[in-house]
Amino acid sequence: MTGILGKKIGMTTVFQPDGNVVPCTVIEAGPCYVTQIRTKEKDGYEAVQFGFEEKKEKNTAKPLAGKFKKIKTPMLRHLKEFRDFPVGDLKEGDTVNVDLFKEGDTVKVTGVSKGKGFQGVVKRHGFAGGQRTHGQSDRQRAPGSIGGSSYPSRVFKGQRMAGRMGNDTISVRNLKVIKIFNDSNLILIKGAVPGAISGIVEIYKK
Numbered sequence: 122m123t124g125i126l127g128k129k130i131g132m133t134t135v136f137q138p139d140g141n142v143v144p145c146t147v148i149e150a151g152p153c154y155v156t157q158i159r160t161k162e163k164d165g166y167e168a169v170q171f172g173f174e175e176k177k178e179k180n181t182a183k184p185l186a187g188k189f190k191k192i193k194t195p196m197l198r199h200l201k202e203f204r205d206f207p208v209g210d211l212k213e214g215d216t217v218n219v220d221l222f223k224e225g226d227t228v229k230v231t232g233v234s235k236g237k238g239f240q241g242v243v244k245r246h247g248f249a250g251g252q253r254t255h256g257q258s259d260r261q262r263a264p265g266s267i268g269g270s271s272y273p274s275r276v277f278k279g280q281r282m283a284g285r286m287g288n289d290t291i292s293v294r295n296l297k298v299i300k301i302f303n304d305s306n307l308i309l310i311k312g313a314v315p316g317a318i319s320g321i322v323e324i325y326k327k
Contacts (some may be wrong), residue, residue: 122204122205122206122281122325122326122327123206123221123325123326124206124323124324124325125150125151125153125171125175125217125218125219125221125222125323125324126151126153126199126201126204126247126321126322126323126324127148127149127151127173127308127321127322127323128149128152128173128174128320128321128322128323129146129147129148129181129314129316129317129318129319129320129321129322130146130147130148130149130307130318130319131146131147131230131318132144132146132147133145133147133303133309133311134244135161135299135300136214141155141257142283143299143311144311144312144313145299145300145309145310145311145312146284146309146310146312146313146314147306147307147308148307148308148309148310148314148324149305150209150218150219150222150306150307150308150324151173151216151218151219151306152215152216152217153171153172153173153216153217153218153219154171154172154192154194154197154214154215154216154217154251155169155170155171155173155192155211155212155213155214155216155217156170156172156174156188156189156192156194156197156200156213157169157170157202157213158170158208158212158213159202159209161325162283166194166204167205167206167208168203168204168205168206169202169203169206169208169211170200170201170202170203171200171201171202171203171217172189172194172197172198172199172200173197173198173199173200173201173321174197174198174199174262174321175195175197175198176197176290178196180274181194181196188242192213192214194214199321202321203323203325213313213316218303219301219302219303219306219307219308220303221326222298222301222308222324222326223298223301224298224299224300224301225297226297226298226326227295227296227297227298227326227327228296228297228298228310228324228325228326229293229294229295229296229324229325229326230292230293230296230310230314230315230322230323230324230325231291231292231293231315231322231323231325232290232291232314232315232316232320232321232322232323233288233289233290233291233315233316233320233321234287234288234289234290234291234316235288235317236285236286236287236313237286237287237294237299238285238286238287238291239283239284239285239286239287240260240262240284240285240286240290241262241283242281242282242283243262244286245281245283245286246273246281246285247264248264248265248281251263251265252271252317253285253313261321264281264282264283267280267282268280275319284306291315291316292315292316293313293315295311296310296311296312296314296315297310297311297313298310299311299318308324309326
């Protein structure tokens with residue numbers, strides 16, 4: 122599957138020829154460097170490993186720094202393998218950019234959602250909470266009973282309770298590419314994609 126790494130820049134709106142306003146997410150997609158090519162003969166599967174976002178050599182582990190010097194690429198912060206990527210004439214050290222996509226393509230975007238920390242059941246699961254009147258002030262945001270005492274005498278697995286919210290890997294499918302700026306490696310995708318501004322996302326195209 123064809124794909125690329127990118128960084129979420131923010132959101133904007135685009136006016137279409139028919140006058141409609143479309144909300145779009147701006148992603149800086151590439152340039153990505155080919156850092157490794159996996160083959161069935163050597164690795165048992167086919168994939169291409171991309172590196173994205175340059176960083177200083179002093180902040181790079183020595184084994185990785187040696188790898189980057191060997192293939193003559195800058196020091197890279199993020200590495201990701203894309204399975205079944207059409208290798209073609211690609212070789213280690215080559216660059217791949219937003220030219221992989223064209224306007225009108227349907228893509229899948231994967232990213233890490235915003236972390237919300239430890240949250241209660243009202244925010245995390247949408248519980249209604251308790252009464253606001255009749256002396257029930259201590260039950261306003263409480264979950265209530267979580268299990269029967271006589272039967273089953275335990276809490277069911279998967280019971281919705283308070284806990285860590287967000288910071289999960291989320292994929293959004295069937296998003297449409299609205300516009301591409303090849304000179305600055307920017308891609309505008311209709312709608313929202315997971316993650317915070319400056320978060321790393323993966324863009325896939327079948």
